[in-house]
Amino acid sequence: VAYLCFYSVQLSNMLAAIIMLIFICFCVHFQNTAGQFFSSGHTNNWAVLVCTSRFWFNYRHVANTLSVYRSVKRLGIPDSHIVLMLADDMACNHRNPKPATVFSHRNMELNVYGDDVEVDYRGYEVTVENFLRVLTGRLPPSTPRSKRLLSDDRSNILIYLTGHGGNGFLKFQDSEEISNVELADAFEQMWQKRRYNELLFIIDTCQGASMYERFYSPNIMALASSQVGEDSLSHQPDLAIGVHLMDRYTFYLLEFLEDIHPASKSNMNDLFKVCPKSQCVSTPGHRTDLFLRDPGSVLITDFFGSVRKVEITMEAIHLTDPILQLEDGEEVQEKTYSYVDQLPVSEIIHQKPKQKDWHPPDGFILGLWTLILLVFFKTYGIKHLKHIF
Amino acid sequence: TFYIEPLKINKLGVRASDTFVLTPTPQPKDDFQEELVIRPLHSGDIYASFQFRTLWETDFMRENKVSHYRLFPKSLGQVISKFSVRELHISFTQGYWRTMQWGQPFLPSPPGAELWVWFQDSVTDVDAAWKELTNVLSGIFCASLNFIDSTNTVQPSASFKPLGIVNETDHRFLRYATLPREIVCTENLTPWKKLLPCGSKAGLAVLLKSEKLFHSSFFSQTVHIRPVCQDRECKTTSWELRQTLNVVFDLHTSGQGKREWSLFKMFSRTLTEACPLASSSKIYIDVTDNPQEEYFELSPATPLLSQAVVLGDRRTFSVYDLTQQVTFGTVRSLNLLIRWKSTEGECSMLRPLLHAERYVAGYGLQTGEIHTVMYNNHPFRSFPVLLLDSVPWYLRLYIHTLTVTSKGKDNTPSYIHYQPSKDRMRPHLLEMLVQLPPHSVTEVTVQFERALLKWTEYTPDPNHGFYVGSSVISALVPSSVAMDTNITQEQPLFSSFFPCKEESSYFVRVYTEPLLVNLPTPDFSMPYNVICLTCTVVAVGYGSLYNLLTRSFQIEEPNPRLAKKIANFIRRIRGVPLLS
Numbered sequence: 001v002a003y004l005c006f007y008s009v010q011l012s013n014m015l016a017a018i019i020m021l022i023f024i025c026f027c028v029h030f031q032n033t034a035g036q037f038f039s040s041g042h043t044n045n046w047a048v049l050v051c052t053s054r055f056w057f058n059y060r061h062v063a064n065t066l067s068v069y070r071s072v073k074r075l076g077i078p079d080s081h082i083v084l085m086l087a088d089d090m091a092c093n094h095r096n097p098k099p100a101t102v103f104s105h106r107n108m109e110l111n112v113y114g115d116d117v118e119v120d121y122r123g124y125e126v127t128v129e130n131f132l133r134v135l136t137g138r139l140p141p142s143t144p145r146s147k148r149l150l151s152d153d154r155s156n157i158l159i160y161l162t163g164h165g166g167n168g169f170l171k172f173q174d175s176e177e178i179s180n181v182e183l184a185d186a187f188e189q190m191w192q193k194r195r196y197n198e199l200l201f202i203i204d205t206c207q208g209a210s211m212y213e214r215f216y217s218p219n220i221m222a223l224a225s226s227q228v229g230e231d232s233l234s235h236q237p238d239l240a241i242g243v244h245l246m247d248r249y250t251f252y253l254l255e256f257l258e259d260i261h262p263a264s265k266s267n268m269n270d271l272f273k274v275c276p277k278s279q280c281v282s283t284p285g286h287r288t289d290l291f292l293r294d295p296g297s298v299l300i301t302d303f304f305g306s307v308r309k310v311e312i313t314m315e316a317i318h319l320t321d322p323i324l325q326l327e328d329g330e331e332v333q334e335k336t337y338s339y340v341d342q343l344p345v346s347e348i349i350h351q352k353p354k355q356k357d358w359h360p361p362d363g364f365i366l367g368l369w370t371l372i373l374l375v376f377f378k379t380y381g382i383k384h385l386k387h388i389f
Numbered sequence: 390t391f392y393i394e395p396l397k398i399n400k401l402g403v404r405a406s407d408t409f410v411l412t413p414t415p416q417p418k419d420d421f422q423e424e425l426v427i428r429p430l431h432s433g434d435i436y437a438s439f440q441f442r443t444l445w446e447t448d449f450m451r452e453n454k455v456s457h458y459r460l461f462p463k464s465l466g467q468v469i470s471k472f473s474v475r476e477l478h479i480s481f482t483q484g485y486w487r488t489m490q491w492g493q494p495f496l497p498s499p500p501g502a503e504l505w506v507w508f509q510d511s512v513t514d515v516d517a518a519w520k521e522l523t524n525v526l527s528g529i530f531c532a533s534l535n536f537i538d539s540t541n542t543v544q545p546s547a548s549f550k551p552l553g554i555v556n557e558t559d560h561r562f563l564r565y566a567t568l569p570r571e572i573v574c575t576e577n578l579t580p581w582k583k584l585l586p587c588g589s590k591a592g593l594a595v596l597l598k599s600e601k602l603f604h605s606s607f608f609s610q611t612v613h614i615r616p617v618c619q620d621r622e623c624k625t626t627s628w629e630l631r632q633t634l635n636v637v638f639d640l641h642t643s644g645q646g647k648r649e650w651s652l653f654k655m656f657s658r659t660l661t662e663a664c665p666l667a668s669s670s671k672i673y674i675d676v677t678d679n680p681q682e683e684y685f686e687l688s689p690a691t692p693l694l695s696q697a698v699v700l701g702d703r704r705t706f707s708v709y710d711l712t713q714q715v716t717f718g719t720v721r722s723l724n725l726l727i728r729w730k731s732t733e734g735e736c737s738m739l740r741p742l743l744h745a746e747r748y749v750a751g752y753g754l755q756t757g758e759i760h761t762v763m764y765n766n767h768p769f770r771s772f773p774v775l776l777l778d779s780v781p782w783y784l785r786l787y788i789h790t791l792t793v794t795s796k797g798k799d800n801t802p803s804y805i806h807y808q809p810s811k812d813r814m815r816p817h818l819l820e821m822l823v824q825l826p827p828h829s830v831t832e833v834t835v836q837f838e839r840a841l842l843k844w845t846e847y848t849p850d851p852n853h854g855f856y857v858g859s860s861v862i863s864a865l866v867p868s869s870v871a872m873d874t875n876i877t878q879e880q881p882l883f884s885s886f887f888p889c890k891e892e893s894s895y896f897v898r899v900y901t902e903p904l905l906v907n908l909p910t911p912d913f914s915m916p917y918n919v920i921c922l923t924c925t926v927v928a929v930g931y932g933s934l935y936n937l938l939t940r941s942f943q944i945e946e947p948n949p950r951l952a953k954k955i956a957n958f959i960r961r962i963r964g965v966p967l968l969s
């Protein structure tokens with residue numbers, strides 16, 4: 001009996017040990033899958049680049065946006081996945097001494113406008129309402145595809161805003177503002193509608209850090225060019241064009257991005273180091289507490305580049321026979337067509353007036369006729385009624 | 390590719406043959422032509438006009454949709470079939486065409502964006518189709534065409550007759566809108582170039598570089614879609630897509646003051662090949678003013694010459710055929726050079742017979758007067774013109790002040806169509822058929838009053854002003870040379886755009902300048918100022934009054950000083966009366 005007890009205890013110990021081992025294996029497996037789950041699981045990339053300033057002296061904001069557009073296109077995001085909003089036209093502005101160009105460097109070294117640019121929202125279309133509608137996807141049904149942000153829950157979105165701003169707001173076109181609360185709510189709407197996987201928000205305005213203070217949705221990483229109470233400064237003027245060409249933060253961001261290529265492994269920690277106080281005069285800030293992954297493991301190309309999953313297959317694909325188009329029977333046309341007279345003078349002169357749609361008589365006309373009838377019957381008595389009806 | 394011949398079934402319903410005959414499919418009947426016309430202007434500037442035409446024999450309106458596109462761009466084909474469009478004309482222009490200095494353009498266009506569309510008879514709700522069409526086109530061309538709505542759309546009753554084949558014209562299916570404020574830049578040129586079969590990689594489109602094209606006095610890109618006759622009998626129609634680009638390079642800004650033009654100087658590129666998909670690819674240089682090469686010389690020389698009657702004048706052109714390898718010579722590239730020999734004056738330019746101007750007169754921000762001036766420069770012939778004016782609702786026209794005077798005397802139009810505006814809903818439409826006497830100036834004036842808009846309706850930069858679209862003047866101008874009415878002869882593209890019905894006159898459309906009108910603009914900082922002022926007034930004025938009325942006064946003993954306190958304390962102990 002003692003032996004049995006001893007064996008049973010040993011067995012139960014072994015069983016417990018085995019169970020523990022299996023459990024540990026499972027844990028490790030889960031950790032691996034969890035790791036995979038939280039690693040970048042995006043399948044497509046989108047970018048929303050907005051310049052909110054109007055007028056020629058805000059040339060630098062358009063140059064900022066176009067330089068980010070250029071980097072994003074170079075690293076692989078196609079035009080169909082970029083929503084570019086420019087509040088004013090600088091390239092073909094009549095004050096531009098070199099039309100169809102927007103320069104970012106002095107002495108006209110780099111033309112960020114280029115030859116192959118597609119602006120989706122331009123001029124008066126860049127309003128707070130349109131920006132929020134693009135983000136949340138609540139656009140009128142007739143909006144064309146190039147003006148929509150058709151992202152899904154596996155999309156990484158880069159949002160870049162630049163313009164004039166203050167503590168808690170960003171000015172749109174000198175006539176309206178968007179507040180940080182509105183922006184945070186828009187991002188929360190996007191999260192609840194599953195419109196993004198991860199979101200990188202970059203803002204280059206005065207007191208930019210105030211714009212990301214109110215975010216509360218998960219998976220958002222934010223960068224700003226200056227803290228609350230600081231101004232973002234512009235970089236350098238060009239004497240031939242006569243205006244400041246770029247803002248400091250975006251200028252150094254562009255220089256940093258020029259070194260990135262689609263296969264590079266730089267991560268977000270390098271991006272946070274862009275433009276230290278010595279170069280920028282303002283202190284750039286960032287916010288990563290809402291982001292689930294470690295910023296050191298997030299690649300720059302996760303947001304600025306485009307994912308292309310290529311599946312290589314060795315099997316041969318058999319093409320079906322081409323679809324045969326049956327020709328319709330030749331209908332012999334007896335009618336001869338002809339062009340129309342462009343200015344048929346006699347026809348125009350004798351044109352019948354258009355048939356107007358019949359409307360029931362207006363209230364005024366009805367009242368007038370009632371009054372006339374009343375007066376008539378008052379004067380001449382009711383017995384004349386039988387002559388009328 | 391093969392196709393199966395339809396089974397032949399005779400009257401008894403029995404199959405004639407049970408075998409299938411396999412024959413090659415007829416090739417898709419589409420054709421692409423490109424051409425460039427270069428015309429030196431008398432002011433030293435140079436006018437270049439590109440035309441790209443795709444002809445396709447297909448039926449967009451049939452039930453099973455067209456799915457195989459070859460030369461015709463798919464985006465436009467889908468637009469035509471989805472919105473049942475019969476004709477579509479859209480143009481984007483930067484600059485104003487100076488008729489008196491440059492003559493008549495091959496294809497006129499007003500500054501800004503202009504869109505006019507004829508819908509098929511089967512469309513039930515034309516306004517809804519128009520609204521959706523403008524949104525789709527704004528996505529295709531990256532332009533703000535979605536600002537076209539009922540406040541700037543009109544339905545002309547006699548102008549803008551269809552330029553293509555049609556059964557009957559019911560103007561209920563026509564819509565016309567113009568956006569004079571629309572900016573044209575590379576972002577409009579990029580999608581336009583992508584519609585071409587060869588894109589901008591081969592053929593004449595290689596020359597279209599935006600940095601040179603937008604540094605010009607005039608730039609215009611257009612797209613015209615219409616059904617045309619296929620052959621002389623005109624029993625079948627095919628769809629024609631024309632993309633044209635007109636540009637005028639200024640002598641001083643692009644030419645550096647030197648009167649010498651070459652393809653490289655104008656476009657910063659040379660030509661190396663024709664578009665492989667084009668059936669014809671030609672360059673025409675207008676040498677009518679230079680018959681014996683006394684004013685300018687053309688190099689490389691070309692033996693091909695062609696004559697064409699265009700805009701009422703017989704012009705001679707030197708032709709370069711890019712489909713021939715010999716055109717490119719040994720260097721395999723073509724850089725045309727036109728060099729002027731001396732700076733002496735030349736024979737005078739043929740004065741344009743019809744010319745128009747428009748301006749706003751008056752002072753202040755309450756009222757004004759619009760003057761449209763039309764010049765008939767023909768020495769002895771008079772001809773009728775159709776004037777179309779579309780004025781936005783915020784300029785309230787007083788039509789009882791409308792006057793039309795020629796040579797100082799009243800000139801009654803033989804046809805007037807006026808549709809009054811409705812605030813915030815539709816603009817004014819005024820169409821008049823006016824007979825212009827020979828060698829005269831006709832002036833149309835109408836007074837207006839400026840409306841005060843609601844504060845939300847102002848643009849972010851209201852002090853710039855508000856634009857009024859150009860007037861359109863359509864006319865059949867008598868021609869000194871017999872026009873060619875044979876529609877199917879091999880004509881260069883630039884002379885075959887407007888259909889010609891009679892030999893003695895040609896159709897021309899002239900656009901006036903757009904107007905820039907200041908509306909009474911409020912000071913938008915006033916709400917803030919008013920709040921500050923009101924709060925100050927309320928605080929100071931009312932607050933003081935309230936205090937005066939409700940404050941009551943009480944006498945209070947002042948607090949005694951320390952010495953007095955001690956003295957009083959001692960006196961109290963002593964039982965002696967206290968100090969006051």
